[in-house]
Amino acid sequence: MKFYNFIKRLCAFILGSVFLVGGLFKLMDPVGSSLVMESYFNFLHIGFLNFASTGFALIFNLLECFVGVALISGIWLPLVRMISLVLLLFFTLLTVLLLIFNPQMDCGCFGEVVHLTHLQSFLKNIVLLALWAVAFLPFLRQHPRPLYRKIVSWTVYALIIGFTIYSFTRLPLLDLTDLHSGTELSEGMIPLRDENGEYRDGLLLRGRVALISVYNPAKADSTTIAGIQRAARKAGLRTAVAVSGELPFEDISYYKSDRKTLMSLNRKNMGVSFISGGQVAQKWTPKEFLSLEKDDLKEIIATDPAELVVDESLQGRRIFEVIALVFFVLLLV
Numbered sequence: 151m152k153f154y155n156f157i158k159r160l161c162a163f164i165l166g167s168v169f170l171v172g173g174l175f176k177l178m179d180p181v182g183s184s185l186v187m188e189s190y191f192n193f194l195h196i197g198f199l200n201f202a203s204t205g206f207a208l209i210f211n212l213l214e215c216f217v218g219v220a221l222i223s224g225i226w227l228p229l230v231r232m233i234s235l236v237l238l239l240f241f242t243l244l245t246v247l248l249l250i251f252n253p254q255m256d257c258g259c260f261g262e263v264v265h266l267t268h269l270q271s272f273l274k275n276i277v278l279l280a281l282w283a284v285a286f287l288p289f290l291r292q293h294p295r296p297l298y299r300k301i302v303s304w305t306v307y308a309l310i311i312g313f314t315i316y317s318f319t320r321l322p323l324l325d326l327t328d329l330h331s332g333t334e335l336s337e338g339m340i341p342l343r344d345e346n347g348e349y350r351d352g353l354l355l356r357g358r359v360a361l362i363s364v365y366n367p368a369k370a371d372s373t374t375i376a377g378i379q380r381a382a383r384k385a386g387l388r389t390a391v392a393v394s395g396e397l398p399f400e401d402i403s404y405y406k407s408d409r410k411t412l413m414s415l416n417r418k419n420m421g422v423s424f425i426s427g428g429q430v431a432q433k434w435t436p437k438e439f440l441s442l443e444k445d446d447l448k449e450i451i452a453t454d455p456a457e458l459v460v461d462e463s464l465q466g467r468r469i470f471e472v473i474a475l476v477f478f479v480l481l482l483v
Contacts, residue, residue: 169215
């Protein structure tokens with residue numbers, strides 16, 4: 151009986167870990183999660199909900215994390231087993247539709263960290279359903295869990311909320327987009343068109359450029375953009391503003407580009423990307439860039455781009471690994 155219970159708890163733990171890790175990966179990148187949600191809305195022909203894609207993605211991602219924590223710690227199992235089953239059946243149904251219609255989109259199961267084919271996504275959900283069956287069938291009465299388990303779980307929930315707030319105000323800790331730091335650009339990767347419709351991508355392939363990405367012109371402001379341009383020019387950088395659509399400011403010249411490309415380059419609206427010799431070297435949110443001292447920015451510009459990329463990548467990876475480790479250590483105590 152003890153071995154039987156151990157197997158059931160092990161399956162619940164594995165299932166909870168997948169929920170928690172998948173949710174954390176997606177919470178780390180709210181903009182990417184919003185794009186995935188838009189893809190699903192468009193696939194299901196309910197694109198009129200795209201305006202709320204960020205909210206829907208946030209709810210789903212938080213729910214995944216909360217269910218994952220409860221499965222790992224073994225609390226509220228009667229409720230959690232039903233919620234997890236509904237989520238798994240819903241995800242499985244979606245992957246069946248993806249298999250049948252084969253749209254050009256990613257399932258988004260693990261954000262930008264792991265990309266699965268439609269078949270892989272479907273098989274992954276079948277395995278998770280099997281784990282659920284082993285963990286919860288037949289339904290058994292749950293034994294009371296120690297009070298400290300609930301206290302630890304609520305602590306982890308609070309940390310997840312804090313991590314979510316952090317992610318909404320900063321760039322993702324792990325930059326795994328197609329235009330991540332370290333990417334060597336070529337013409338066409340970031341299309342820039344001038345007012346005459348001529349492509350000017352070449353300006354990103356030479357020298358040192360601060361590219362300001364405005365993928366949501368409605369939420370842009372001229373003061374921030376002008377401030378970024380002044381700070382960049384004082385440090386010796388050329389500047390370029392890339393906009394998806396029309397920028398409603400007559401005093402700022404800009405190039406037109408693709409919305410999803412700009413979101414891939416920099417997850418923050420009006421975010422700044424430092425491109426050195428055609429290589430994406432470093433990225434900042436508008437607030438981070440404007441907070442840099444002139445001498446600090448000059449030092450960054452003078453640093454070898456490859457060194458900047460390594461430092462930024464390692465720092466983000468270490469922070470995320472520490473956060474994930476803290477969550478699991480707390481839950482396993």
